[in-house]
Amino acid sequence: MKYGIIGTGNMGSMLTHAFISSGAVRANNIAIYNRTPAKAQELKNEFSELAIAPSIKELGNTSDIIFICVKPHHYEAVIEDLTLSSSQCLVSITSPVSVADLEKAVSSQVVRIVPSITNRAHAGVSLFTFGDNITEAFKKELLSTFEFFSKPVEIEEEHIRVASDIVSCGPAFLGFLIENMIDSAHKIGGISEDKATVLMEEMIIGLAALLDKKIYSFPELIKKVTVKGGVTGEGLVALEENIDDAFLAMYQATHYKHYRDKLSIKL
Ligand SMILES: NC(=O)C1=CN([C@@H]2O[C@H](COP(=O)(O)OP(=O)(O)OC[C@H]3O[C@@H](n4cnc5c(N)ncnc54)[C@H](OP(=O)(O)O)[C@@H]3O)[C@@H](O)[C@H]2O)C=CC1
């Protein structure tokens, strides 16, 4: 199978890295194209067997599976340059561009796969939504490819925003909260930010290991750590009193942005 990647920004280059470093796809079966050629060249400097396509059209003509890894409002221009057939598969990696939108716009088979930056470490989830016209062969090919570096999970259209908030935006949301926890540790306890960061990183790696080994669930973890009459309980009460509806507000904000993006994208 020949893979084509249009847009080699954060996600296009992350996917190229993950395909090659996990052994899922050989570099000589991948063609890339980016608006600013130097960015595609940087990837080729790392993986010399990658092909740089001279245009979006040429990449489309020579690939079986084409990933569009540009921002949502650039999809329209990219799709205009592609002439695809029913024996090819087009992949959207962005939540506001649904498989129904793509099916109306192109003649190929379509899939949406929303990745996560965690896939770079061959971990985390990739969210799959298949178009009605997808063949078993492409389904199998894409699922087995993504299994090399992620846990593929099928997701219904109505759940894509919340699912992507957890899987794809989650690293940024939790990163933000963790930075806040480090900053507050420095302010209240006087510990240096560097030392607090090391402690935090090791705690998170340990927490992930507990989850990975299925030793404790979240409720079990909270129960085990919260000693009766101890400090954790006091901290949890303070958090409950101060967190208010922070996460509801966050989900509402992403849903509203998703709604506005969907309205503005015309394929
Ligand atoms: N960042 C993330 O964690 C996640 C992002 N996504 C989705 O991935 C998509 C890309 O995001 P991200 O990689 O972060 O964005 P970036 O801005 O890092 O990358 C977008 C890339 O698209 C290129 N581009 C724009 N227009 C064209 C064009 N016409 N032809 C070829 N290349 C073009 C840009 O080129 P140039 O170098 O010229 O700017 C840039 O390299 C978005 O739709 C986003 O929703 C999904 C899941 C997670």
Ligand SMILES: O=C(O)[C@@H]1CCC=N1
């Ligand atoms: O910020 C964004 O729009 C993208 C979508 C998922 C993660 N990052």
